[in-house]
Amino acid sequence: MNDGRDVVIRCRGVVKAFENGRLRALDGVDLDIGAGEFVAIMGPSGCGKSTLLNLISALDQPDDGEIEVAGHDLRSHRHLNHFRARDIGLVFQLDNLLPGLTVRENVEVPMYGQGLSARQRHARAMQLLSFVGIEDRAAARPPELSGGERQRVAIARALANGPGVILADEPTGRLDSATSGKVLDLLESLRRNQGATVVVVTHDPAVAARADRVIRMLDGRVVEDGSNPRPAVPAAPDARP
Amino acid sequence: MGFAQLVLRNLLRARVRSGLTLVGISLGITTIVALGVITAGFKSTAGAFVQSGGADFMVAQEGAADMSFSTIPETVVPQIAAVSGVAAARGALFHFTRAGSNPLFLLLGVTPGDLAADGPPLVEGRYLADGATDEIVLGAQGATDLNVRVGDALTIDDRVFHVVGVVQSDVLWEQSGALAPLVTVQEIANRREAVSVVHITLASGTKRDEVARRIEDEVPGVVSIVTADDIGKIDSGFQLLDAANVAISGLAIVIGGIGVMNTMVMSIFERTREIGVLRAVGWSGWRVLRMILLEALMLCFAAAVAGSFLGLLAVQAVMRIPSVRGFLEPSYEPNVFVQAFIVAIVVALVGAVYPAIRATRLTPMEALRYE
Ligand SMILES: Nc1ncnc2c1ncn2[C@@H]1O[C@H](COP(=O)(O)OP(=O)(O)O)[C@@H](O)[C@H]1O
Ligand SMILES: [Mg+2]
Numbered sequence: 001m002n003d004g005r006d007v008v009i010r011c012r013g014v015v016k017a018f019e020n021g022r023l024r025a026l027d028g029v030d031l032d033i034g035a036g037e038f039v040a041i042m043g044p045s046g047c048g049k050s051t052l053l054n055l056i057s058a059l060d061q062p063d064d065g066e067i068e069v070a071g072h073d074l075r076s077h078r079h080l081n082h083f084r085a086r087d088i089g090l091v092f093q094l095d096n097l098l099p100g101l102t103v104r105e106n107v108e109v110p111m112y113g114q115g116l117s118a119r120q121r122h123a124r125a126m127q128l129l130s131f132v133g134i135e136d137r138a139a140a141r142p143p144e145l146s147g148g149e150r151q152r153v154a155i156a157r158a159l160a161n162g163p164g165v166i167l168a169d170e171p172t173g174r175l176d177s178a179t180s181g182k183v184l185d186l187l188e189s190l191r192r193n194q195g196a197t198v199v200v201v202t203h204d205p206a207v208a209a210r211a212d213r214v215i216r217m218l219d220g221r222v223v224e225d226g227s228n229p230r231p232a233v234p235a236a237p238d239a240r241p
Numbered sequence: 242m243g244f245a246q247l248v249l250r251n252l253l254r255a256r257v258r259s260g261l262t263l264v265g266i267s268l269g270i271t272t273i274v275a276l277g278v279i280t281a282g283f284k285s286t287a288g289a290f291v292q293s294g295g296a297d298f299m300v301a302q303e304g305a306a307d308m309s310f311s312t313i314p315e316t317v318v319p320q321i322a323a324v325s326g327v328a329a330a331r332g333a334l335f336h337f338t339r340a341g342s343n344p345l346f347l348l349l350g351v352t353p354g355d356l357a358a359d360g361p362p363l364v365e366g367r368y369l370a371d372g373a374t375d376e377i378v379l380g381a382q383g384a385t386d387l388n389v390r391v392g393d394a395l396t397i398d399d400r401v402f403h404v405v406g407v408v409q410s411d412v413l414w415e416q417s418g419a420l421a422p423l424v425t426v427q428e429i430a431n432r433r434e435a436v437s438v439v440h441i442t443l444a445s446g447t448k449r450d451e452v453a454r455r456i457e458d459e460v461p462g463v464v465s466i467v468t469a470d471d472i473g474k475i476d477s478g479f480q481l482l483d484a485a486n487v488a489i490s491g492l493a494i495v496i497g498g499i500g501v502m503n504t505m506v507m508s509i510f511e512r513t514r515e516i517g518v519l520r521a522v523g524w525s526g527w528r529v530l531r532m533i534l535l536e537a538l539m540l541c542f543a544a545a546v547a548g549s550f551l552g553l554l555a556v557q558a559v560m561r562i563p564s565v566r567g568f569l570e571p572s573y574e575p576n577v578f579v580q581a582f583i584v585a586i587v588v589a590l591v592g593a594v595y596p597a598i599r600a601t602r603l604t605p606m607e608a609l610r611y612e
Contacts, residue, residue: 057521059520060604079525081523081526081528084523085522092518096514096609098515100250100254101247101250105242110524112247112528113528118242160522
């Protein structure tokens with residue numbers, strides 16, 4: 001499915017079980033995702049979507065199988081924190097912002113230990129906040145923001161260290177459709193302007209409709225993998241209205 | 242935002258909890274500082290007494306429980322004077338009694354001849370006359386406290402003394418006390434033919450430690466007190482102060498450590514998901530550990546500063562008590578504050594290491610799923 005593009009995410013025979021092996025959340029997942037793809041992962045609740053995303057983000061380890069992301073073999077990677085900081089950007093279903101910090105400070109959090117000065121972190125965070133369109137809320141605390149605003153902060157934080165892969169787990173799950181649309185515009189523009197690979201786990205057919213590839217899962221397996229019925233979005237930025 | 246600022250944010254988020262922990266630890270530090278300053282003050286005051294009248298050191302009864310209980314028969318004084326290397330041996334008898342508002346007024350019994358030869362400088366009047374029994378020389382502070390002058394009569398323990406002189410002494414106990422003829426003090430104290438301590442002046446060209454040891458070897462039942470720390474040999478109060486100091490530091494570490502641990506465990510517990518987020522966005526376990534340790538260190542550092550300050554206030558308060566004022570001068574040795582800060586750091590480490598390790602043991606996933 002990757003049309004000869006470089007494979008950025010490769011899963012081979014990935015198995016993940018819980019409850020001492022009684023619950024096979026992932027039961028042999030094979031998957032290749034190419035650079036610059038916008039992929040939606042769909043499927044009923046409990047089919048293993050989040051589990052797969054967590055393994056790809058190295059938040060958890062598979063019981064079996066291989067996962068390679070952005071050229072890193074996650075089984076043998078010795079500095080997963082570097083991988084998580086630089087190679088991927090995570091957007092959670094709940095925004096998971098730190099309530100004690102301001103919006104700008106939240107965006108700075110992943111930049112610690114990346115060789116940036118406090119001033120550079122500040123400047124970069126402001127730049128990212130203006131990219132997601134909420135630089136005017138930089139000094140606010142997350143609890144003062146709307147759900148859509150918070151999710152935009154979360155996207156800005158995911159972009160902190162310029163990752164090539166954005167992984168989002170139901171980023172619009174709790175947003176109304178208008179707000180969802182704006183968050184999706186943002187994710188799409190990342191792919192379009194920065195060539196980022198975007199993987200979105202979603203329930204929402206409207207989200208899936210905007211992806212250029214939809215992967216369906218059931219009971220821990222990939223059961224359908226195909227181009228969107230809708231014509232794929234062209235990769236060139238100027239080709240879109 | 243700097244890392245330290247981020248850590249400070251975390252502390253300030255739980256103001257009440259951080260504040261209460263800070264108060265708890267700073268009270269421990271207060272005690273350490275107050276006791277340290279007072280112990281050091283007592284030692285330097287006592288150390289000055291060891292060398293009073295230009296003496297090189299002093300001798301007391303071996304195994305005395307308290308310096309004021311030390312008893313050496315008067316007949317031993319010439320024996321000590323005869324030890325080779327001793328130029329002069331002057332016996333003195335302590336008698337603590339009530340005078341004016343001071344319940345611990347020191348009346349020091351001395352031989353008039355010794356006082357005339359080696360006594361502190363006179364500000365007024367004269368020293369004790371040879372053979373006089375009802376004369377008294379006051380320390381300048383003692384005279385002020387009792388509001389008496391040369392020529393006045395002063396009653397101590399139902400005995401009327403004539404004030405014949407006032408001296409200015411570097412030794413606080415003399416300065417706020419009084420000197421009277423040895424025979425009279427022996428009578429009042431009912432310790433006839435006894436002295437408490439013997440001050441030694443060395444013959445020129447002799448070594449202090451050698452002479453001190455020789456006295457112990459040749460004269461049975463006595464011990465040489467060369468430094469203030471040696472006073473512990475004849476004064477369990479002295480040892481008690483040292484022991485109390487160690488015990489309170491130890492207690493402060495244990496109680497403070499448990500307090501910090503409690504605070505940090507609760508705060509880490511509550512922030513488990515946040516720690517999961519930090520790990521998920523790329524923080525290493527080590528960075529999380531550093532964050533938690535730094536939180537505890539900042540808390541304890543603030544407590545050390547506050548506690549030192551409160552300790553100084555406590556010393557000021559204690560020094561208002563007249564009997565204490567006549568007994569010791571506070572000594573603000575840097576060591577005391579260094580000790581307080583070391584205790585604070587140990588408290589922070591003891592309290593934070595377990596929660597920090599616990600927090601870093603969790604995988605990012607476990608932390609994120611934590612409810
Ligand atoms: N850490 C875990 N411990 C136990 N069971 C889990 C854990 N994570 C996921 N599961 C189970 O694995 C299955 C797949 O979960 P998940 O990947 O979250 O599904 P989805 O995101 O597709 O709704 C579910 O049955 C879920 O209860
Ligand atoms: Mg899920």
